[in-house]
Amino acid sequence: xxxxxxxxxxxxxxxITVSRVVNNSGYVxxxxxxxxxxxxxxxxxxxxxxxxxLRSRRTNTLALVLxxxxxxxxxxxxxxxxxxxSDAGLMMIVCNTDESAEEEAKYVKLLVQHRVDxxxxxxxxxxxxxxxxxxxxxxxxVVLDRRLPGVAADTVxxxxxxxxxxxxxxLVGLGHRAAAVLAGPVGVSTSxxxxxxFGAALATSGAVCxxxxxxxxQDSGAALVRAALxxxxxxxxxxxxxxxxxxxxxxxxxxxxxxxxxxxxLVGFDDLPPALVTFPFLTVAAQPAYEMGRLAVxxxxxxxxxxxxxxxxxxxxxxxxxxxxxxSSGARRPANPxx
Amino acid sequence: xxxxxxxxxxxxxxxITVSRVVNNSGYVxxxxxxxxxxxxxxxxxxxxxxxxxLRSRRTNTLALVLxxxxxxxxxxxxxxxxxxxSDAGLMMIVCNTDESAEEEAKYVKLLVQHRVDxxxxxxxxxxxxxxxxxxxxxxxxVVLDRRLPGVAADTVxxxxxxxxxxxxxxLVGLGHRAAAVLAGPVGVSTSxxxxxxFGAALATSGAVCxxxxxxxxQDSGAALVRAALxxxxxxxxxxxxxxxxxxxxxxxxxxxxxxxxxxxxLVGFDDLPPALVTFPFLTVAAQPAYEMGRLAVxxxxxxxxxxxxxxxxxxxxxxxxxxxxxxSSGARRPANPxx
DNA sequence: TTGTAGGCGTTATCAT
DNA sequence: ATGATAACGCCTACAA
Numbered sequence: 116x117x118x119x120x121x122x123x124x125x126x127x128x129x130x131i132t133v134s135r136v137v138n139n140s141g142y143v144x145x146x147x148x149x150x151x152x153x154x155x156x157x158x159x160x161x162x163x164x165x166x167x168x169l170r171s172r173r174t175n176t177l178a179l180v181l182x183x184x185x186x187x188x189x190x191x192x193x194x195x196x197x198x199x200x201s202d203a204g205l206m207m208i209v210c211n212t213d214e215s216a217e218e219e220a221k222y223v224k225l226l227v228q229h230r231v232d233x234x235x236x237x238x239x240x241x242x243x244x245x246x247x248x249x250x251x252x253x254x255x256x257v258v259l260d261r262r263l264p265g266v267a268a269d270t271v272x273x274x275x276x277x278x279x280x281x282x283x284x285x286l287v288g289l290g291h292r293a294a295a296v297l298a299g300p301v302g303v304s305t306s307x308x309x310x311x312x313f314g315a316a317l318a319t320s321g322a323v324c325x326x327x328x329x330x331x332x333q334d335s336g337a338a339l340v341r342a343a344l345x346x347x348x349x350x351x352x353x354x355x356x357x358x359x360x361x362x363x364x365x366x367x368x369x370x371x372x373x374x375x376x377x378x379x380x381l382v383g384f385d386d387l388p389p390a391l392v393t394f395p396f397l398t399v400a401a402q403p404a405y406e407m408g409r410l411a412v413x414x415x416x417x418x419x420x421x422x423x424x425x426x427x428x429x430x431x432x433x434x435x436x437x438x439x440x441x442x443s444s445g446a447r448r449p450a451n452p453x454x
Numbered sequence: 455x456x457x458x459x460x461x462x463x464x465x466x467x468x469x470i471t472v473s474r475v476v477n478n479s480g481y482v483x484x485x486x487x488x489x490x491x492x493x494x495x496x497x498x499x500x501x502x503x504x505x506x507x508l509r510s511r512r513t514n515t516l517a518l519v520l521x522x523x524x525x526x527x528x529x530x531x532x533x534x535x536x537x538x539x540s541d542a543g544l545m546m547i548v549c550n551t552d553e554s555a556e557e558e559a560k561y562v563k564l565l566v567q568h569r570v571d572x573x574x575x576x577x578x579x580x581x582x583x584x585x586x587x588x589x590x591x592x593x594x595x596v597v598l599d600r601r602l603p604g605v606a607a608d609t610v611x612x613x614x615x616x617x618x619x620x621x622x623x624x625l626v627g628l629g630h631r632a633a634a635v636l637a638g639p640v641g642v643s644t645s646x647x648x649x650x651x652f653g654a655a656l657a658t659s660g661a662v663c664x665x666x667x668x669x670x671x672q673d674s675g676a677a678l679v680r681a682a683l684x685x686x687x688x689x690x691x692x693x694x695x696x697x698x699x700x701x702x703x704x705x706x707x708x709x710x711x712x713x714x715x716x717x718x719x720l721v722g723f724d725d726l727p728p729a730l731v732t733f734p735f736l737t738v739a740a741q742p743a744y745e746m747g748r749l750a751v752x753x754x755x756x757x758x759x760x761x762x763x764x765x766x767x768x769x770x771x772x773x774x775x776x777x778x779x780x781x782s783s784g785a786r787r788p789a790n791p792x793x
Numbered sequence: 794t795t796g797t798a799g800g801c802g803t804t805a806t807c808a809t
Numbered sequence: 810a811t812g813a814t815a816a817c818g819c820c821t822a823c824a825a
Contacts, residue, residue, distance in 0.1 A: 131804075131812065131813085132810090159591075161591055163802050165513070165568075165802075176547075184529060185530065190526075197549070198550070206568060207549075209548045226545075228503045369732065390525075391726070391730060457818055477820090480794085504818075506820075509800080
């Protein structure tokens, strides 16, 4: 494998001159540049980023630490982030924590060892140790999708509370007086915010709202549906706090022989990518996943490239969700199905 | 940021001794080890992988170059690959080429510069230049999902031809005499193999099979359905060559007011992850995506860790698909719907 | 069991 | 416009 030295010898110049040609920096005479470029081509020279990074303290690599790439919401976030990183000439490392705090800590430590330029972190839970660890070691972190209270870090997320409130208001407006939330784990801010936002909307109108906690999985959605429908008073509308829960709820309702929205109304958080849906049917609060990914990288790069001595104040960017009303929320409360 | 030197000074030993403690290599006295570990903790020392890699010529990083992370098939492959890499203590860089040969070349070059230990490559097209480039520079490549004829490289893929043949035979067995394939781009081996496998099954029984080429997208699926159903003789069964095409076909058929399978039978390649499907309805040839990802990493690691001087012979691992018969293929040819 | 010397491939700094 | 020198942080080889 040819090195910069080899190229220098071949071109009859000093190593630093080759460096200047390769990096397009400093002054190099036309004639010399041509000679160096020829040598580069002849030897098939490829710069060694490791050595470069060791010197320059820049790896041109970012990392995205998320809970589960398999969730289409995060897939889309990842895609947006990767595209933005690529535009800036950076590579992107992807890590799945499966909502495990230990995995998160393990990965963050590895990433610091690798001296990535920055980390996009979807925190697995409310522990902020991994984040602080990275910051302590000079690696900027942008918190993505979730809140991490009491930590000074840039954040890019959606307004879960408001999105959920809008869904609640929609259902109240349709005449529902008893609803249930199929929620994720307690302590995950997105779930908590959605529970409180939805609950607030129902409470305002004096409607009843029960909350059932589970995991962000399809199986959990199906199980929670059964629990919810056994509650008193029996809910006429359900709110699933993420896409997997929504799909599971749909399955659970089918298994119970209940139709949506005729027998029970159903709304959810997160839309599914158009490519995956034949017939858009679910009423949802949709998050701009792709833009979140892109934006988070931009915020991170601003931090990476910003003045490390006099850092800019921390930003919290809260994007709005989009209320998309389709069939699953129904047009009227189920008590009198067709008027 | 503390370095190994700093730790050495603090512990009153030579740098190499710290190295030995940190890497658990060589002999270190209990007492000295304790002193060094204390210094490591006090200074919050984190080894610098860049320096280590520069010396050791190992980055402990792999790369996955695929066409579109947004496709659930690739998402699942990526998940499997990342899990396997993580088990081995490696990081994983992910790159999307969007089926563009230029993007592929750009990424592979960057990855070689970064001295990744190996690359998992889903080739964008039949050009093998990027692959050869990586190999020339000592970076092992495993070709994933697709064939790349005429290249000496390990390959992990599914038997597309056979999977498609089985789907064809199923339809023939159900009485279909005229079918159409909604295919991907010409030159992409998975599409080509599926076309030929399906065609072979129909030809064997003297049935007619038309082929319509498009992209691996939902919109393409919807468009191709229209073209296919305008053909003579009108097909009674459709085969979509990947998941997005299948979903698009389903949408196209709905827009045409045609029912599946009553009016037209539909089978596809790739199953959708259970988490994404409420009601499994499609008859498909399913690929073991997660296992493909894991296996590809294992093959790659064997190559990375193998003897570089006397490399083992190249392997081509061809996994079987699973024929999953559900409702969309129907129970009988549509001419006499309910007997 | 511990240490010394040197180099991995590049670039920052200062000189010419 | 070009170069000499040193250093980035670590580890291999050898020495003691």
